[in-house]
Amino acid sequence: MIIQPQLFTAHQAAISLTLFRNNAPLVHCLTNDVVQTFTANVLLALGASPAMVIEPQEAAEFSAIADSVLINVGTLTRARSEAMRLAVQAANNAGRPWTLDPVAVGGLTFRSDFCRRLLDYRPAAIRGNASEIMALARQAVAGRGVDSLHDSSASLEAACLLAQTSGAVVAVTGEVDYVTDGKQLLAIPGGASLMTRVVGTGCALSAVVAGFAALPGDKLTHVASACRVMSLAGERAAALAAGPGSFASLMLDQLYHLDTEALV
Template sequence: MDKSTANPTAGTLPPGALLERVRAQSPLVHCITNYVAMNFAANVLLAAGASPAMVHSEKETAEFAGISGALTINIGTLSDHWLTGMELAADAARAANKPWVLDPVAHHATSYRRNAIARLLALKPTVIRGNASEIIALDGGTSTASGVDARDSVELAAGAAVNVARKHATVVAVTGEADFVTDGHQSVRISGGSHYMPMVTAMGCALTGLVGAFAAVAPASPLDAAIAALACFAVAGEQAAVQAEGPGSFSWRFLDALAALTPQSLTGRQRLARA
């Protein structure tokens, strides 16, 4: 089902055009992410042309969300004061009509996480980005995962993604061996990337941040924004893998490939298919 084309769904904002916007506008992206992901996620955003800010204190998250182009929330290393900061930031982003992206890391693993994700979902995220196991669990299904890693296929999670998107009036991006993005009515599959990607810590967390960057420059088109961010990862991953000798060299080559992306190379290499 692979084919090189412009966005086959909404179509008004192709990935290449959105990449140009990110490069030109360098949107400020407020990232509340986990300790493991902060450095790599910040480098990914910088490589793509965005401006990251890792601000998580409850004393400033609301104010900072209001001045940012977009907010991203990742619950990887969760604690009470971080959760309070997340809720305050999401409330402020909504009040300022700024998009915000939720990464429900291992939300099904413990009762504490399940309660936290319910509170955050009530604040109506613009986009939810997760692996297949996380999205299946969000839909009330049973996942085979016991921690942060996916143990289910993206294909198996497609129906759950559509259900979650409709229930919460949001865009859902399921990432894995082939990505699936839906707003509950239109859906797209994105192929590409590399088998090294799951071997690099914080790759998915960094992608959540990049979705935020694209949403910041296309706040009225979150489906297009999510597709564009995932297409960038797919193409950069393919390019980085060509000379990579393992996950270590792939990691820095990925940053270089992401920084080297142009709208033309993205349009020529992206692989999007109507689902």
């Protein structure tokens, strides 16, 4: 049975954003090559500290001291998968939360098998589009790269099931974002179509989710807040942008200037 979604309140996002900036989490991002710079800039704009350490031994060492870890399989290789596995193990041993972004899972065998094995290491959060979440939950097996073939609302049953079986807070992003811990389901409307015309907005959101997942308190609320912070910045940037080029820069500016009053 699908849990009925509840509308996420902006007041909760304002509280989480304040906590995020006060804590300034150090986020270790093992992410894809295409988005590293944008991801780092998004985290910096919000007041966090990004790091990208990918050598296997160093990745494990750094994950033990970072506040949180992001695993994004966008440009996965065998060597990188080993660094990711060691990083996740080290994070777990140190009690650090880690977040999975299952890029293109369902469409490609190596990454699909790898991400399903990673679920045994109990991620704190999972962020993906509808097709990726459905594939990870074994409810769909086809995808088209990073593009979702499904609306986010089509994946609610899969998201709830994945949250229940993995123990993670699962965020499905689309025209409406949905976040669930398997018991509650939150709907977060907002965003802008230009967010799909700039490479890295989804991957950067996963890094923000990783940072918010490191905060003390309710992880469901914090992950939903990460989604709303990014969607609001996207809305504000789109209102000023002439196209994708200016949008990317404006989104960083909006994240930097975003205050709690804007979220309420």
